Amino acid sequence: MTSGDYxxxxxxxxxxxxxxxxxxxxxxxFLISPANLYLFILMVLxxxxxxxxxxxxxxxxxxxxxxxxxTNYTRLVDPLYAxxxxxxxxxxxxxxxxxxxIGYPLAYYIARAPTRQRSLLLFLILLPFWTNFIxxxxxxxxxxxxxxxxxxxxxxxxxxxxxxSILYTPTAVMIGMxxxxxxxxxxxxxxxxxxxxxxxxxxxxxxxxxxWKAFLRVTLPLSIPGMVAGTILTFIPAxxxxxxxxxxxxxxxxxxxxxIRNQFLTARDWPFGxxxxxxxLILTLAFTLYYTRKAGFSEDxxx
Amino acid sequence: MERQFVxxxxxxxxxxxxxxxxxxxxxxxxxIQINQGEFFSLLGPSGCGKTTSLRLMAGFEWPTSGEVxxxxxxxxxxxxxxxxxxxxxxNYALFQHMNVxxxxxxxxxxxxxxxxxxxxRVGEALEMxxxxxxxxxxxxxxxxxQQQRVALARALVKRPEVLLLDEPLxxxxxxxxxxxxxxxxxxxxxxxxxxxxVTHDQEEALTMSNRIAVMNKGKALQIGGAVEIYERxxxxxxxxxxxxTNFLTGTVKAIAKDKVSVMLPALSKEIDGIGQGNLSVGxxxxxxxxPEKMRLADDNGKEVSGLRGTENLLKGKVITTAYIGSDTxxxxxxxxxxxxxxxxxxxxxxLDPEAYYHSGDAVRIYIPFENTLVLPEEVx
Numbered sequence: 246m247t248s249g250d251y252x253x254x255x256x257x258x259x260x261x262x263x264x265x266x267x268x269x270x271x272x273x274x275f276l277i278s279p280a281n282l283y284l285f286i287l288m289v290l291x292x293x294x295x296x297x298x299x300x301x302x303x304x305x306x307x308x309x310x311x312x313x314x315x316t317n318y319t320r321l322v323d324p325l326y327a328x329x330x331x332x333x334x335x336x337x338x339x340x341x342x343x344x345x346x347i348g349y350p351l352a353y354y355i356a357r358a359p360t361r362q363r364s365l366l367l368f369l370i371l372l373p374f375w376t377n378f379i380x381x382x383x384x385x386x387x388x389x390x391x392x393x394x395x396x397x398x399x400x401x402x403x404x405x406x407x408x409x410s411i412l413y414t415p416t417a418v419m420i421g422m423x424x425x426x427x428x429x430x431x432x433x434x435x436x437x438x439x440x441x442x443x444x445x446x447x448x449x450x451x452x453x454x455x456x457w458k459a460f461l462r463v464t465l466p467l468s469i470p471g472m473v474a475g476t477i478l479t480f481i482p483a484x485x486x487x488x489x490x491x492x493x494x495x496x497x498x499x500x501x502x503x504x505i506r507n508q509f510l511t512a513r514d515w516p517f518g519x520x521x522x523x524x525x526l527i528l529t530l531a532f533t534l535y536y537t538r539k540a541g542f543s544e545d546x547x548x
Numbered sequence: 549m550e551r552q553f554v555x556x557x558x559x560x561x562x563x564x565x566x567x568x569x570x571x572x573x574x575x576x577x578x579x580i581q582i583n584q585g586e587f588f589s590l591l592g593p594s595g596c597g598k599t600t601s602l603r604l605m606a607g608f609e610w611p612t613s614g615e616v617x618x619x620x621x622x623x624x625x626x627x628x629x630x631x632x633x634x635x636x637x638x639n640y641a642l643f644q645h646m647n648v649x650x651x652x653x654x655x656x657x658x659x660x661x662x663x664x665x666x667x668x669r670v671g672e673a674l675e676m677x678x679x680x681x682x683x684x685x686x687x688x689x690x691x692x693x694q695q696q697r698v699a700l701a702r703a704l705v706k707r708p709e710v711l712l713l714d715e716p717l718x719x720x721x722x723x724x725x726x727x728x729x730x731x732x733x734x735x736x737x738x739x740x741x742x743x744x745x746v747t748h749d750q751e752e753a754l755t756m757s758n759r760i761a762v763m764n765k766g767k768a769l770q771i772g773g774a775v776e777i778y779e780r781x782x783x784x785x786x787x788x789x790x791x792x793t794n795f796l797t798g799t800v801k802a803i804a805k806d807k808v809s810v811m812l813p814a815l816s817k818e819i820d821g822i823g824q825g826n827l828s829v830g831x832x833x834x835x836x837x838x839p840e841k842m843r844l845a846d847d848n849g850k851e852v853s854g855l856r857g858t859e860n861l862l863k864g865k866v867i868t869t870a871y872i873g874s875d876t877x878x879x880x881x882x883x884x885x886x887x888x889x890x891x892x893x894x895x896x897x898x899l900d901p902e903a904y905y906h907s908g909d910a911v912r913i914y915i916p917f918e919n920t921l922v923l924p925e926e927v928x
Binding site: 442444445447448449450451452453454455458462463466467 | 606607608627628629633634635637639641642643644645654655658659702703706
């Protein structure tokens with residue numbers, strides 16, 4: 246076929262096909278449109294709705310009234326909510342730190358295991374996801390409740406006489422949170438630890454570093470990207486968590502996630518719930534920006 | 549007083565389990581003695597045990613039996629960080645999260661050297677490998693050759709008794725490799741540290757080393773200088789691995805004082821040569837004749853000048869010729885299914901085609917008896 250074949254066909258002046266044929270920009274936009282559509286429907290649109298909602302008013306019967314007002318935001322300044330917010334940050338932070346402390350040795354062990362065992366161990370890390378999260382939380386309730394599995398075992402071994410009464414305490418919330426987010430810390434940590442070549446540790450030893458110094462100077466710095474990724478994947482969702490405090494904290498432990506949920510479902514004050522959501526969103530965004538600027542967010546972070 | 553060697557292997561054996569469940573002797577009863585200030589190469593094909601030997605010296609592996617001795621002290625199971633040796637790794641193993649300066653300073657920091665001295669010594673080391681201005685670069689921002697120099701500086705800055713180099717030039721292109729060979733050799737003479745160099749490249753080993761250990765299947769077959777292992781290989785493998793050679797197989801017919809007669813059944817001819825090792829009459833042997841160590845003449849009955857009369861004479865026919873400038877490479881057919889390569893030096897300058905051999909020419913092949921090496925198939 247020669248190029249003459251094209252010129253002979255009559256072409257409409259502003260046809261889409263002509264545009265796509267001639268413009269690289271149009272081709273590019275066309276090809277990424279599925280992704281754009283996806284982002285628009287699932288992210289931009291809901292976000293616009295929530296933003297808009299947060300400036301409206303609650304009607305007497307819990308309906309949304311189209312009256313502009315800022316009180317949703319001014320109400321958030323209340324010390325009561327400030328306290329919830331601080332506590333949320335504390336729980337999120339503690340969850341993240343505990344996930345690092347427990348997840349790091351685990352990820353290290355998997356990364357150093359023989360290749361054949363590695364995939365099995367990773368599979369075991371992911372296995373819990375096969376069961377619904379709520380069901381797994383109820384399993385924890387069975388374990389921790391008074392006279393539950395943990396109490397039974399401890400009393401059978403004559404280690405304790407009375408119940409530990411862990412369920413419906415902040416400790417129970419902590420256990421549930423760490424349990425839920427641990428895989429999100431272990432997986433990125435594993436990815437970066439697995440990339441630390443053995444020859445680097447040999448080089449460190451060769452240059453006079455005993456194992457613990459080699460760990461501090463070589464392994465640990467090289468696993469920072471994994472820790473950053475794991476922290477983002479743990480801390481941010483932990484801030485918005487409401488199921489664990491609800492079910493395992495006996496509704497005594499209130500996080501910002503519970504506040505938002507209650508406004509939408511119990512108090513039927515959608516505009517205020519939306520304002521609280523916006524606060525959480527801004528907080529998360531600020532944290533992510535600050536943290537990644539400081540720790541250096543690059544493409545190899547999540548690979 | 550007994551002579552002090554810097555590194556010694558006393559009958560060292562290293563056995564690894566294989567994934568199939570059997571065992572492999574990576575290093576098989578090796579004894580080596582390396583002198584102070586020497587450039588010593590471990591040469592052999594891949595899997596011959598040369599890298600394992602080096603790792604035994606560095607302390608990354610411990611011998612199954614036998615003893616590794618450094619500076620007269622048995623190393624036993626001493627870990628690498630307590631040994632007075634440093635290694636330049638094959639893939640350099642540079643710390644990617646540190647810049648060049650920090651990489652080189654790492655070893656000194658481990659010794660708790662004062663900060664000012666670290667700055668001075670690292671500066672000197674980088675100067676020595678011509679990377680004086682690269683201190684702030686990250687390893688990824690350097691070329692392969694420069695990374696190689698960083699690895700070298702990082703090891704040398706520690707002033708080790710022995711520097712172990714594991715195919716350090718393997719990843720470089722040919723031209724750079726040749727340059728680095730000369731630089732490494734010059735550097736070694738400058739700092740006076742013992743270099744132990746692992747390579748599979750025979751030319752590299754011959755160019756740089758004072759002595760070479762030729763290894764195969766975990767055994768050190770021959771240890772000697774470049775001339776010695778090329779001119780007097782002690783077994784078939786060494787003759788084959790170092791340079792090029794022709795092998796004729798035969799059986800020992802008679803052994804005189806320093807002359808061995810070998811019967812070549814394929815040619816139905818007897819040939820005399822220098823025997824290597826403990827040969828016995830009736831033993832099957834390999835006769836090694838290097839392609840440049842023979843003299844050709846037209847088979848026209850004319851007398852050939854400059855002969856001593858003690859040369860072995862074989863007859864053959866030229867099959868192919870390849871003119872490559874400095875010499876012409878011929879393949880000769882000796883009959884009985886035996887072929888032989890011969891390199892004729894082009895020490896005359898002429899365009900006359902009559903001066904060169906052509907395929908089909910019948911030739912006489914004179915091989916001086918001392919160029920004919922009678923080698924055992926295996927080293928005893």
